[in-house]
Amino acid sequence: MRLLEQRIITDGIIGENDVLKVGTFLNQQIDVELMSACADEFCRLFKDAGITKVLTVEASGIAIAAITALRLGVQLVFAKKSVTSNVAGAVYSADAYSFTHNHNNTLIVPCAYLGQSDKVLIIDDFLARGEAVNALLDICESAGAVAAGVGILIEKAYQGGGEKIKKRGVRLESLARIASLDVKNGITFEN
Ligand code: G4P
Numbered sequence: 161m162r163l164l165e166q167r168i169i170t171d172g173i174i175g176e177n178d179v180l181k182v183g184t185f186l187n188q189q190i191d192v193e194l195m196s197a198c199a200d201e202f203c204r205l206f207k208d209a210g211i212t213k214v215l216t217v218e219a220s221g222i223a224i225a226a227i228t229a230l231r232l233g234v235q236l237v238f239a240k241k242s243v244t245s246n247v248a249g250a251v252y253s254a255d256a257y258s259f260t261h262n263h264n265n266t267l268i269v270p271c272a273y274l275g276q277s278d279k280v281l282i283i284d285d286f287l288a289r290g291e292a293v294n295a296l297l298d299i300c301e302s303a304g305a306v307a308a309g310v311g312i313l314i315e316k317a318y319q320g321g322g323e324k325i326k327k328r329g330v331r332l333e334s335l336a337r338i339a340s341l342d343v344k345n346g347i348t349f350e351n
Contacts, residue, residue: 161201161335164313165349167194168336174343178316179260186285186313190223198335199227202283202311205333206232209308211281213237213274215300217256217267217292224313225283232281237274239267239296252302256295260288267295269303276304287312287334290321297328314338317350 173181185191202224211232216225217239229236240247250271257264274280282296293310300307307330315322315334325332339350 164336202228203231210279212278221284239269241265252299254295254298256291274303278305279308282310287315287321288319290324
């Protein structure tokens, strides 16, 4: 998606350890107009997939997932990374090791929020090695829900996450696919 790619070029900062910093429009300050345009695109791509629920993981995925859910006219569920006093009853859980943050997260979704009748669209801001999305797919499986697709804003296409998802037979749509991230040569995209 041209608009998102252009914003990554103008605002993205290449940090250490292959991390792309996009705090000005995605990870801390959120450009809601840009997110709205991205949600429209996810809606166009998945409007015929019979989605009944959007699923993401806290924190940065929530904004784009919420606008997408609004457009699709369905509820949004987000996985928490720890049990809090607000989480009651039985839960589905799956582990996701974050290479970016170098620690393990146990993703948790109450069983009441996901079930066999659901067709789920997983939305997230980034796809790198795919640990987080893989864990969300595990949770859908545990719930007996159908994972109808995965929508990603920024995929670092060279880190293998996309292959993992496709191997599981799940449709993947990424709005910007980064082919390389290099302080010297900048950011390049692939289709
Ligand atoms: P990983 O293998 O690098 O850990 O990536 P994975 O696809 O499992 O995503 C794990 C987390 O890392 C996600 O955030 C994802 O948004 C973030 N992430 C991965 N690569 C980058 C990057 O280059 N830039 C930025 N800004 N984020 C990246 P999370 O752990 O769920 O944290 P949160 O930011 O959503 O709170």
